[in-house]
Amino acid sequence: MTMMKKLLASAVASALMASGAQAAISDNTVKIGYLADMSGTYRDLAGPNGLKAMEMAVADFGGKVNGAKIEIVSADDRNSADVASSTVRRWLENDGVDMVGGLVASSVTLAAVGLLEQNDKLGLVSGAAAASISNESCSPNHIHYVYDTYAFSVGTPTAMVKEGNKRWFILTADYAFGHALEADVTRVVEANGGEVVGSIRHPFPTSDFSSFILQAQASGADVIAMANAGSDTTNAITTAAEFGVTQAGQAIAGLVVFLSDIHALGAEVAQGLQLTTGWYWDMNDETREWSDRFMEKTGTKPTMIHAGVYSSTMQYLKAIEATGSDDAQTVRQHMIKTPINDMFASNGYIREDGRMVHDMYLTRVKTPAESTNEWDLYEIVRTIPGEEAFRPLSESKCRLVKN
Amino acid sequence: MNQPVNPADIHKVIIEQQKARNRKKMMVNGVLFLLLLAAPFMMYPVFLMKILCFALFAVAFNLLFGFAGLLSFGHAAFLAAGGYTTGYLLSNFAGLSTELGILAGTATATVLGLAFALLSIRRQGIYFAMVTLALAQLVFFFFVQAEFTGGEDGMHGIPRGHLLGLINLEDNLNMYYFVLAVFIGCYLLVQRIVSSPYGQVLKAIKQNEPRAVSLGYNVDRYKVLAFVISSALAGLAGSMKSVVFQLASLNDAHWHMSGEVILMTLLGGMGTLLGPVIGATFVVNVEYQLSQGPLRDWVDPILGGIFVLTVLAFRSGVVGEIQKLVDRNFK
Numbered sequence: 001m002t003m004m005k006k007l008l009a010s011a012v013a014s015a016l017m018a019s020g021a022q023a024a025i026s027d028n029t030v031k032i033g034y035l036a037d038m039s040g041t042y043r044d045l046a047g048p049n050g051l052k053a054m055e056m057a058v059a060d061f062g063g064k065v066n067g068a069k070i071e072i073v074s075a076d077d078r079n080s081a082d083v084a085s086s087t088v089r090r091w092l093e094n095d096g097v098d099m100v101g102g103l104v105a106s107s108v109t110l111a112a113v114g115l116l117e118q119n120d121k122l123g124l125v126s127g128a129a130a131a132s133i134s135n136e137s138c139s140p141n142h143i144h145y146v147y148d149t150y151a152f153s154v155g156t157p158t159a160m161v162k163e164g165n166k167r168w169f170i171l172t173a174d175y176a177f178g179h180a181l182e183a184d185v186t187r188v189v190e191a192n193g194g195e196v197v198g199s200i201r202h203p204f205p206t207s208d209f210s211s212f213i214l215q216a217q218a219s220g221a222d223v224i225a226m227a228n229a230g231s232d233t234t235n236a237i238t239t240a241a242e243f244g245v246t247q248a249g250q251a252i253a254g255l256v257v258f259l260s261d262i263h264a265l266g267a268e269v270a271q272g273l274q275l276t277t278g279w280y281w282d283m284n285d286e287t288r289e290w291s292d293r294f295m296e297k298t299g300t301k302p303t304m305i306h307a308g309v310y311s312s313t314m315q316y317l318k319a320i321e322a323t324g325s326d327d328a329q330t331v332r333q334h335m336i337k338t339p340i341n342d343m344f345a346s347n348g349y350i351r352e353d354g355r356m357v358h359d360m361y362l363t364r365v366k367t368p369a370e371s372t373n374e375w376d377l378y379e380i381v382r383t384i385p386g387e388e389a390f391r392p393l394s395e396s397k398c399r400l401v402k403n
Numbered sequence: 404m405n406q407p408v409n410p411a412d413i414h415k416v417i418i419e420q421q422k423a424r425n426r427k428k429m430m431v432n433g434v435l436f437l438l439l440l441a442a443p444f445m446m447y448p449v450f451l452m453k454i455l456c457f458a459l460f461a462v463a464f465n466l467l468f469g470f471a472g473l474l475s476f477g478h479a480a481f482l483a484a485g486g487y488t489t490g491y492l493l494s495n496f497a498g499l500s501t502e503l504g505i506l507a508g509t510a511t512a513t514v515l516g517l518a519f520a521l522l523s524i525r526r527q528g529i530y531f532a533m534v535t536l537a538l539a540q541l542v543f544f545f546f547v548q549a550e551f552t553g554g555e556d557g558m559h560g561i562p563r564g565h566l567l568g569l570i571n572l573e574d575n576l577n578m579y580y581f582v583l584a585v586f587i588g589c590y591l592l593v594q595r596i597v598s599s600p601y602g603q604v605l606k607a608i609k610q611n612e613p614r615a616v617s618l619g620y621n622v623d624r625y626k627v628l629a630f631v632i633s634s635a636l637a638g639l640a641g642s643m644k645s646v647v648f649q650l651a652s653l654n655d656a657h658w659h660m661s662g663e664v665i666l667m668t669l670l671g672g673m674g675t676l677l678g679p680v681i682g683a684t685f686v687v688n689v690e691y692q693l694s695q696g697p698l699r700d701w702v703d704p705i706l707g708g709i710f711v712l713t714v715l716a717f718r719s720g721v722v723g724e725i726q727k728l729v730d731r732n733f734k
Binding site for chain 2: 039075094111114
């Protein structure tokens with residue numbers, strides 16, 4: 001009896017959904033939520049300026065899509081999965097939000113994507129690094145837009161080993177994220193014929209890195225890799241600069257480093273650091289033009305997350321315009337079908353596991369002599385093609401991918 | 404000529420007064436109960452559940468701090484232990500009914516609470532607080548490193564399941580009334596404990612421990628029991644929270660959480676029954692409202708400011724101050 005009822009109910013519900021999905025924009029409003037760390041560690045790399053980027057996208061789009069107005073709500077996740085989960089739940093269940101963008105800390109994002117799937121709304125993840133977001137934890141309700149730890153650990157180590165830096169020392173933040181990164185780097189280094197001569201784990205977070213850096217120096221490695229993020233990375237790099245690590249001939253590889261980090265450190269401290277980035281403001285006229293407009297509004301050059309938020313919001317609105325619907329599945333399918341060519345990516349495309357595949361860039365931080373102004377920080381050493389940068393579908397553990 | 408007063412009459416008057424007071428209390432509780440019953444139709448139920456979970460956490464903490472005078476700085480450990488245990492069991496053993504998962508979480512927190520209590524109870528004041536903080540940090544470290552918690556990422560997608568295999572808790576209203584029932588049960592339990600002879604002994608220990616010792620009470624045993632009950636209720640709050648939000652995260656284990664519960668209790672009024680509930684409601688609301696507005700960068704400083712103000716100017720908290728006012732003016 002209950003079984004019958006359930007079947008009947010789901011049949012009715014799906015019939016209703018199917019008919020509603022075709023041509024309507026729910027409530028005649030496209031409501032977008034921007035969730036990010038607005039006040040903590042990740043403020044600079046995404047934060048309030050990411051919201052500005054999203055507002056720019058809406059304004060550039062004209063503020064309306066197919067006659068429906070576009071509304072943005074935003075909230076601070078305070079880097080807490082708890083806060084994120086209650087905010088997103090309220091947005092989706094109570095406030096009629098259609099899409100959630102931003103999404104920076106991995107824990108926050110994992111909490112949000114679960115809810116997005118339950119409520120069948122769309123998430124455009126521009127910040128979170130955890131590769132699992134488009135691997136084990138993939139869902140038909142989100143897209144992983146800018147980068148992931150896989151891309152970071154492939155980009156920099158592969159290139160550096162090939163340049164002849166065979167001996168690696170890894171400095172790892174002692175928690176799940178750091179461990180995963182360490183394992184990835186080790187795999188990539190060894191696959192390319194290099195060798196990990198040592199590694200050390202530091203508590204998360206740490207402010208005094210001197211003993212760790214001394215051990216890394218003493219290891220005789222060619223490269224010291226930073227398998228950590230945020231303030232840990234900047235603190236370690238500062239300490240390394242004080243000890244003259246790069247001047248003594250060892251290279252430093254940053255794995256998860258953002259333009260805002262390098263800007264805060266300055267070229268003097270960060271010079272010579274090699275890192276992988278998904279986007280850089282000074283690549284071509286289109287990126288420069290957009291970055292100048294962004295800088296007028298915010299006073300800083302955009303990071304790759306800011307650019308990703310703008311680009312993904314734009315793609316989302318275009319998909320609604322083309323399909324005439326804000327139904328998550330309709331929009332996502334359209335986004336998967338449409339190649340992405342804008343200031344953020346050329347010939348980018350979204351795979352069925354939600355991974356946006358685009359070129360990544362191996363860069364070296366300029367020396368103070370090479371740098372012409374405070375934001376002129378990267379020299380692009382190599383373009384890493386998207387197919388090489390991201391985990392191939394054949395290795396995917398995503399349930400949406402049939403292997 | 405004064406009539407000699409009959410002692411039986413005096414007794415009658417006292418009993419009448421007591422009854423009147425109880426009636427008043429019943430009325431207040433009744434009105435609150437009706438409000439809570441109707442609340443999910445006026446407000447978003449998940450938000451109300453968040454308030455109830457934190458209120459239960461604060462009530463648990465207050466039992467220890469407000470009535471036994473023991474300032475534990477490690478209560479986050481119990482909240483997290485409850486949450487993680489329940490989350491792990493419900494995620495990994497499909498078919499386990501929700502209430503068993505919650506009971507298991509509560510049991511874990513109880514055992515952990517007993518261990519904490521045995522190690523810390525002989526110390527007093529700041530030493531007691533520091534020992535509990537240190538133990539809670541050990542527990543935090545364990546949760547960071549353990550595989551099953553998901554470390555920084557937390558534990559996600561915990562199924563809400565069915566209550567007693569019958570009532571679908573995926574429905575927010577069902578979930579709300581379940582949380583409400585548990586909360587009221589615990590609240591009444593704490594009320595009963597506080598007004599029992601055992602509660603009187605706790606208060607005596609709080610006021611003057613050497614005197615309680617000299618009266619022949621084994622104070623350590625009373626304190627251990629209070630600690631264990633408090634940690635069990637805190638664990639229950641954590642278990643409920645993980646089911647409500649389908650999430651258990653490191654936040655629950657972080658010492659910030661231990662601080663937050665102290666803030667809730669002090670704001671509302673420690674040593675009063677309703678105080679922690681009001682305090683939790685206030686703090687959760689302020690955090691939510693501020694995070695929506697232009698002041699969102701300022702949540703922590705504002706809460707800090709409120710805390711300082713409370714400690715300096717309204718030492719007995721919202722409920723405590725109101726009680727004082729009523730006592731002064733409407734005696």
